[in-house]
Structures are given as C-alpha cells and as structure tokens.
Amino acid sequence: MKTLGEMIERNARFFPAGNAFTSASRRVSNGELAERARRLSAYLYRQGLRRQDRVAILAMNCVEYYETYRACEWAGFIAATVNFRLAPREILYILQDAAPKTLVFEAQYAAVVEQLRGELPGIERYLCIGATPEWAVPFEQAMAEGDTAGPPIRSLPEDFAYLMYTSGTTGRPKGVVRTHHAMCRTADSCALMSDFSGATRVLQTTPAFHIGGIGFVNSAAWVGGSTVIHQGFDPRAVLQAVQEEKVTFTFMVAAMLQAVLDVADIGDYRLASLVHVVTAAAPIPTPLLKRAFDVLGPIFSIQYGMTESNACVLPRHEVNPFGTPNEVHRLESVGVPCPGIELRILDEQGNECTDGTPGEVVLRSETQLSSYWNNSVATVEALRDGWYHTGDMGYRDTEGYLYLVDRKKDMIISGGENIYSREVEVALELHPQVLESAVIGIADPKWGESVKAVVVLALGASLGEADLIAHCKTVLASYKCPKVIEFVAELPRMATGKINKVALRERERAA
Structure with missing residues (x-):
C-alpha cells in the first residue's frame, strides 16, 4: 500500500465486517468507514476543496474525528489538527497559519x-459535530449529502497527509507535514515494532490531534486491527475497556500508569487480553514499573519518536525491572533504532560523538517530515543533507542503545559545566519515595544557573528537601545535584503526556 487511502480501501475489501472504530455510542465497520470516508470527501470536493487543500479539526476524541481523518486520506486533502486545549488566540494562530478551507469542530x-470567525475569511465551510449553530452545517448532513462513489480524486504517495503542530516547547508551535508515503512507512514500522495483527484492539485515550493520536490507530489499521476510542483518559474507564472490549494494546505515560494502578479494585477486573502497553515521553521510574509488572505482567515496551519522525524502541522482552543490573540500567534508555531508521549522535561541529559522549540525536528515514509549514527557516535548521536534527541530546552505549539526557535548548550550564536534566531526574527517581520529577535551571548570581528539581512524592511518602539532596549526592557529582527542591502534587503536562518544562520555567520567573 502506497497511501493511507489504499489502506482504507484494502480493509473494506478484505475485512468489511471487521470493526474499524468503537466508541461509547457507535461501532463502525471497515466497510462503513470506507463509505463514510468517500461520502465526506465527496461532499468537501463538491464544496470546492481540491487536492492538498486543508481541512482543520477542532474536537476531542470521537469517531467523527477519525472519519474526517479518513476522508482526507482518501481524497488527498490535508488534515490539519488543532489542540483543543489552547486559548482562543493560540487556536487562531494555528488556523491562520494552516489556512484551511473547511473547519470541522465539536459543538x-x-x-x-x-x-x-471574523478573523478567518479563508474558511468557507464550517461542519459541526453535535448541536449545530445556524452558521454551520451538521456533520451528519454533510455526510448524507456526499456521493457514495467518492470524489473524482484520490490521494497520491507524495501528497501531504497531515499538518500537525508541535507542542511549542521552544516558541510558537511549528506545523509539521508528512507525506502519505512517510505515514505508510511509519504505520508499517510501528505495526512491526508493536507486534500488531488483525486481532489487535488499540485503546486510544490520548488526543487525536497529536501524532500519538493517529500513529497507533494507523498501525492497527495497517494490519486489519481496530481501535476503541475514549474521549480522554480516565483510569477506571481504561480498565473497563480492557475487560469489556478485550483491548490488547494501549499507550501510557508514567502518570497515567500510576493512576490506573491506583484504582482501588483493579484486582477485580479481567485484564488478560492486555498484552502490550507502550510507554513514551519519558522513561517510567523503575519502582513504578516493578509495581506494574506485579499487577499487569511483562507487557511493557519503551518507544521514542516525535511529531516529525519515529525513532527507537526497547521491546517488551528487554524491559525487565527485576533483571540484572545491566538490564535495569537499560530501562533508562529508549532502545535501539527501529528498522529503516539511521541514527547518529553529533557534536556542535557536526562530528560523530564517541560512545558515551552526549550530542544531538540526528535521524534519517523514509518516515520523517518533509518540512515545517510556512517556516523555511525552521526547515533549513532541522533538515540538513537529508538528516533530521531532533534537538534532543543523548548518547549511545557500546551496544548501540540510545539514552536521552535533555533537550538541546534545555541543557543547564552551571559554572561552565553542562548538566543534563534527565541525569538528575534519574538520580532523584532512584529514591523509593519519589514518583516522578522534573529538573530545570534557575538563575544563580554566582554560577549563572543552578539546578532546581520539582518532585512528586509517592502516595503516603514524607521526604524533606535536605534528605533528597543528600540522596542525590550519593549518585551524582555535587555540582549536578539540585540546590532547590519543590514538592508538588502533580507536574504540568502537554497533550503528548510530556512534562511541560516551559510552564515550570514560567512559574519560576513569575515567582
């Protein structure tokens, strides 16, 4: 298959009765999904949309969101997703930058x-999911008015499939565009790395507007599997879905896993169908992973990727928090490059770093972005000689496993010494009473910057700042240890599940 449209067509032909999507209110078969993709794309074509025109989507997870994805994939329109958590002016920036002709939005x-609306003259049509205002068209009306034969255009391998905006951790969000060819290669690779099959049932709880909201969905569809859609993450609803819908796979960051394990009656649920949980965004602390193994078994893998490309995996059979010291240490890594991914570690001069020496992680593959939308400066900076410069700092060990240490722009420089936040976070999380942490640099009149840790303690723990700093000094050089520790109930997060260090720094400046 060379396009995502062909994937839709294949599933409708060979598995027409198979479930494509399940939600609280609807079940959609592969055959029905293909017909609705054709209908909606035919309606949009009749309204004047042509190949590579943008269709923006502003909604929480729902079947209609994914049907809009599929309509765009069928016809060669670009699905431009919008983070519903943004403030109105931030949403306006993205809509003005993407310049869609149609906006699909939830009521x-x-x-x-x-x-x-008055600042968006380029949007010619508004489609509303749910109770519809008079200036918009009901989503189901548009669907009903579309021709079942579909539009007279189909997507091509080099068409852009998606326009997705990064989290904006280093400034305004950047629009990432990836082609159908890139997304097909991504789906194929991810399905292989995640051991997907036609029996796979993905539980999708993270937002659909992010690459993590469509990546595993596409990978399941690539091999004829299906997806259970939740509007958002709720730990008890996760357990109920595993039990009732026989979910086999889902994605969780550390905070989500902690919430699921904290459900008081988790032992009463039948969870045997769940055979794979991917963790990403940041490594799960070993004590939490041990607890998860005791409850759910050895079903965890670690994957590393970004909106711009997929990258690495530490597969399930290598994730063992009860293993040898080397196996436990390896849990701090993100594994080795996926098949088809070339990976290098480069210093500031562009030279290859030796094993154990941190540098920038640089990738090259068929899965990566084509460019940043309307941003040639960022494109030239990130894509050089075919290589994507991730902005992540990391090193490889002698066996080729990648360890991330920081974002390039987040590195702390104290007294002329480079301090990588992940190294400090790992030291903090070795303490049995620490659930998770985030390390940032704060202004220091003597050293330029010093290390501050923001820490979430395990339930029922009582630990003081001095004791935790003393613990860090047993595993880190003194200059790397936190000078200040703030204890909080929870850490701010972005839609991807990553800890939002920008918010932490802004709060620090305000204080």
Missing part, C-alpha cells in the same frame, strides 16, 4: 469558533 467549541 462544545462553537462559542470559540464563532468568536474567531
């Missing part, structure tokens, strides 16, 4: 959309 955002 709960009607007031925001109406507020912005």
Whole structure:
C-alpha cells in the first residue's frame, strides 16, 4: 500500500465486517468507514476543496474525528489538527497559519469558533459535530449529502497527509507535514515494532490531534486491527475497556500508569487480553514499573519518536525491572533504532560523538517530515543533507542503545559545566519515595544557573528537601545535584503526556 487511502480501501475489501472504530455510542465497520470516508470527501470536493487543500479539526476524541481523518486520506486533502486545549488566540494562530478551507469542530467549541470567525475569511465551510449553530452545517448532513462513489480524486504517495503542530516547547508551535508515503512507512514500522495483527484492539485515550493520536490507530489499521476510542483518559474507564472490549494494546505515560494502578479494585477486573502497553515521553521510574509488572505482567515496551519522525524502541522482552543490573540500567534508555531508521549522535561541529559522549540525536528515514509549514527557516535548521536534527541530546552505549539526557535548548550550564536534566531526574527517581520529577535551571548570581528539581512524592511518602539532596549526592557529582527542591502534587503536562518544562520555567520567573 502506497497511501493511507489504499489502506482504507484494502480493509473494506478484505475485512468489511471487521470493526474499524468503537466508541461509547457507535461501532463502525471497515466497510462503513470506507463509505463514510468517500461520502465526506465527496461532499468537501463538491464544496470546492481540491487536492492538498486543508481541512482543520477542532474536537476531542470521537469517531467523527477519525472519519474526517479518513476522508482526507482518501481524497488527498490535508488534515490539519488543532489542540483543543489552547486559548482562543493560540487556536487562531494555528488556523491562520494552516489556512484551511473547511473547519470541522465539536459543538462544545462553537462559542470559540464563532468568536474567531471574523478573523478567518479563508474558511468557507464550517461542519459541526453535535448541536449545530445556524452558521454551520451538521456533520451528519454533510455526510448524507456526499456521493457514495467518492470524489473524482484520490490521494497520491507524495501528497501531504497531515499538518500537525508541535507542542511549542521552544516558541510558537511549528506545523509539521508528512507525506502519505512517510505515514505508510511509519504505520508499517510501528505495526512491526508493536507486534500488531488483525486481532489487535488499540485503546486510544490520548488526543487525536497529536501524532500519538493517529500513529497507533494507523498501525492497527495497517494490519486489519481496530481501535476503541475514549474521549480522554480516565483510569477506571481504561480498565473497563480492557475487560469489556478485550483491548490488547494501549499507550501510557508514567502518570497515567500510576493512576490506573491506583484504582482501588483493579484486582477485580479481567485484564488478560492486555498484552502490550507502550510507554513514551519519558522513561517510567523503575519502582513504578516493578509495581506494574506485579499487577499487569511483562507487557511493557519503551518507544521514542516525535511529531516529525519515529525513532527507537526497547521491546517488551528487554524491559525487565527485576533483571540484572545491566538490564535495569537499560530501562533508562529508549532502545535501539527501529528498522529503516539511521541514527547518529553529533557534536556542535557536526562530528560523530564517541560512545558515551552526549550530542544531538540526528535521524534519517523514509518516515520523517518533509518540512515545517510556512517556516523555511525552521526547515533549513532541522533538515540538513537529508538528516533530521531532533534537538534532543543523548548518547549511545557500546551496544548501540540510545539514552536521552535533555533537550538541546534545555541543557543547564552551571559554572561552565553542562548538566543534563534527565541525569538528575534519574538520580532523584532512584529514591523509593519519589514518583516522578522534573529538573530545570534557575538563575544563580554566582554560577549563572543552578539546578532546581520539582518532585512528586509517592502516595503516603514524607521526604524533606535536605534528605533528597543528600540522596542525590550519593549518585551524582555535587555540582549536578539540585540546590532547590519543590514538592508538588502533580507536574504540568502537554497533550503528548510530556512534562511541560516551559510552564515550570514560567512559574519560576513569575515567582
């Protein structure tokens, strides 16, 4: 298959009765999904959309969101996703940058959309999921008016499939575009690395507007599997879905896993169908992983990727928190490059770093982005000689496993010494009473910057700042240890599940 449209067509032909999507209110078979993709794309074509025109989507997870994805994939329109958590002016920036001709939105955002309409003259049609204002067209009406034969255009391998905006951790969000060819290669690789099959049932709880909201969905569809859609993450609903829908796979960051394990009656649920949980965004602390193994078994893998490309995997059979010291240490890594991914570690001069020496992680593959939308400066900076410069700092050990240590722009420089935040976070999380942590640099009149840790303690723990700093000094050089520790109930997060260090720094400046 060379396009995602062909993937839709193949599943409808060979597995027409198979479940494509399941939600609380609807079940959609592969055959029905293909027909609805054709209908919606035919409606949009009749309204004047042509190949590579943008269709923006502002909604929480729902079947209609994924049907809009599939309509765009069928016809060669670009699905431009919008983070529903953004403030209205931030949403306006993305919509003005993406310049869609159609906006599909959920009724709960009607007031925001109406507020912005006067500044969005390029949007010619508004489709509303749910109770529809008079200036919009009901989503189901558009679907009903579309021709079942579909539009007279189909997607091509080099068409852009998606326009997705990064989290904006280093400034305004950047629009990432990846082709159908890149997304097909990504789906194929991810399905292989995740051991997907036609029996795979993905539980999708993270937002659909992010690459993590479509990546595993596509990988399941690539091999004829299906997806159970939840509007958002709820730990008890996760357990109920595993039990009732026989979910086999899902994605969780550390905080999500902790919440699931904290459900008081977790032992009463039948969870045997769940055979794979991917963790990403940051390594799960070993004490939490041990607890997860005791409850759910050895079903965890670690994957590393970003909106721009997929990258590495530490497969399930190598994730063992009860293993040898070497196996436990390896849990701090993100594994080795996926098949088809070339990976290098480069210093500031562009030279290859030796094993154990941190540098920038640089990737090259068929899965990576084509460019940043309307941003040639960022494109030239990130894509050099075919290599994607991730901005992540890391090193490889002698066996080729990649260890991430920081974002390039987040590195702390104290008294002229480089301090990598992940190294400090690992030291903190070795303490049995620490659940998770985030390390940032703060202004220091003597050293330029010093290390501050923001720490979430395990339930029922009582640990003081001095004791935790003393613990760090047993595993780190003194200059790397936190000078200040703030204890909090939870850490701020972005939609991807990553800890939002920008928010922590802004809070620090305000204080």
